[in-house]
Amino acid sequence: MASSCILIIFTIILSIQKYEVHSLKILGIFPYPGKSHFVMIGALMKELAQRGHQVDVVSHFPLTNPIENYTDLSIRGSRSILVNKLTYETTVEFNSLALHSVVELLGTGVCDLLYHDVFQNLIKNPQSYDVLIIEINFADCYLAFGKHLNTPIVGILTGKLDEWLYEPFGVPYNPSYTRNSHASITRERTFFERLENFVLYLFTTSKIKYYMNAEIEHVKKYFGRQLNSISDLYKDVSLVLINWHHSLDIMSAPPRIVEVAGLHVHDSGEKISPVIKSWLDESHHGFIYFSFGSMVKLESFPKNILEAFYKMFERVAPVRVLLKVADVDDMPSGLPENVKLSSWLPQIAILKHKNIKVFVTHGGMMGTQEAIVYGVPMVGIPIFRDQFINLHAYEQRKIAIVVKLDNLTADSLTDAINKILKDPTYNENVKKMSSLFFDRPSSPMDTAIYWVEYTARHGNVLQSPGSELSWWQLYFVDINLFFTICIIFIIYIIRLFFKLLSKIINIRKLNNQNSHINYKTKKNK
Missing domain, CATH: 3.40.50.2000 (Glycogen Phosphorylase B;)
Incomplete structure (x- = not known):
């Protein structure tokens, strides 16, 4: 009996040691000035601090009431905070903006903040961190901090995975059923809906990637790193937390993409007046x-x-x-x-x-x-x-x-x-x-915390092999081209064969006719 108790205690101790999580040092980088985005992000960072991790947070939204383990690296004042600022005229203007203007405003415009003293201090006086958490929202130049600090990155999206992010994260995008951000496809997926979805996917993806490449100059200027494409930075991202859940809409995703929709939803105890x-x-x-x-x-x-x-x-x-x-x-x-x-x-x-x-x-x-x-x-x-x-x-x-x-x-x-x-x-x-x-095995917050800690423990182990492929490899363009050439070649050979066969048959017919004529001529003589 005593030996059984000792065995049980020993097993429990081993289990505790196996899943023990040490206090991590985490840097969060969130330069977008929208308060609504930070509702989700701030909830995660505060929870990490409350669970004993040392958290440094770069944002426009320093805490009103400081909490233990949470250090604000405030960039407040560097941009106008988007709280009760969007008038009707502003929203109309924003919707009428060309795609390149949207990317310029939310991408390169936000990347310009790299000049700020907070970012310059992080670049010039790099500290040691266990994991970085960085918002992915057009301004993806900030992902260069991963390589610069030699630290794994957890990306976070406050919405679903946008269509231009599928390919760089190794997720095949199928416009037959995957909803485009600019299309109104129904559950019936009619021919014209799928056609619209496909055309918009090609248009928005190619345009956004092209315009976002302007951020290459920011990476070169501030990090001294030369990129062929801004998409190269996505290879440094170990994991992506997305504000989505399959009950809202089905999407296919590899283990590297983790659904944490509802992470921000918790009863903070705020009372109605x-x-x-x-x-x-x-x-x-x-x-x-x-x-x-x-x-x-x-x-x-x-x-x-x-x-x-x-x-x-x-x-x-x-x-x-x-x-x-x-x-x-x-x-x-x-x-x-x-x-x-x-x-x-x-x-x-x-x-x-x-x-x-x-x-x-x-x-x-x-x-x-x-x-x-x-x-x-x-x-x-x-x-x-x-x-x-x-x-x-x-x-x-x-x-x-x-x-x-x-x-x-x-x-x-x-x-x-x-x-x-x-x-x-x-x-x-x-x-x-x-x-x-x-209906999930664990809460969105527990899921997010687990995967942040997992990334700190194991680094970039969940990267899909698809992220190493170019678009033409990911979508079988080379293989389809090979089969197309093979089919054309086979059709050509078959046509050539029947052409030769037809010629042989015609020659034989002609020879037979000539032989018949010669025979008749001889007989008449």
Whole structure:
């Protein structure tokens, strides 16, 4: 009996030693000035610090309340922070920008920050780190820190894997079923949808890669490294955490691509103000939560759109509306009595409230995932970038209804709201999706932490062999060309054979005819 106990204790000790994780020194590099992106990123970095790792974080968003093991390397002030800054005019201008202007703004424009003292200190006085965590979002020049510091990289995307990233990460992209960021392919995948998806894939991928190569100069200037293509830096990335889950849309991915959608969704304990909480509790017919996130300034929208909102608010009464705006005083007069305004709201607490009926959203990835987690159907009004494709996917699953700004009226918006209020299918579907979203062997945060620690332990061991192949090798262009040449050659040989055979037959026929004529001539003589 004693020997059995000793054996069990010995086994437990060995198990603990096998999976023991030492405190890691981690550098996070996040130069993009969008607050919505940092919601997910900041949650991961804080959790790493709380689990005992030493974390240095380069960002525009230093902590208000410092925590142990977390050191801010702030670049705040070097760029305008995108919080309640995007007016209606700005969003229209952004959507009308040519692709190269978008890449220039979000890519080379962000790479220009490498001049900052924080980055210069990291380059000129390199420290030893166990792992780097770097956001991948057009400004991929920062991936050069991996080679410079001789440290494995964990890339992080606050959305899905964009189509131009498939090839460099060794993931074959099949436009027959994989949704392009700019296409509206349905679940039926008709011929013309697949054709559009394919053409847009070729166009966007080639253009974005071409424009992003301008960042080669940043890498050469600041790191002294010559690249043939900016895509060469992706080979230094050991692992990629993506804000996606297969319940949202299926994608094929190797082990190097890890789904951690919902990582940012946690109850931080933020409370609804007593006044608003009382108002929501008394909303016996339910309430609609209306928010366009942390970046968009709703009150800057044109008068006709705001009037359409006001008319819709009146028509859905006695259902109440909780409306998040940047500045309450900037909203037009004539606000209906069933509406309450606020410049700040704890979104998780609002979405968890028992009386919520609908979430009116612009379709950002973070907010829509929170709605799915808490089982709230949506009316989506997409404004830019990934919001169109996010909401299109949700509409197909009947957890949302999309109303586009260019044809938004009080009638179209009211119809969408009433359809969700009256049709239980939407509520049932989003609850099912919430169940699928949660059904995983471990939480998104635990998954992300495990793979960060795994990368620190083992380095770049998950890289797909496909990432070493050029595009023409990855997509069998050389093999298809070989078979095409073989088929053409075989067809040529077959045609040549039948041509020769035909000639032989014709010659024999001619000879037979000549012989017959000669025979007749001799006989007549």
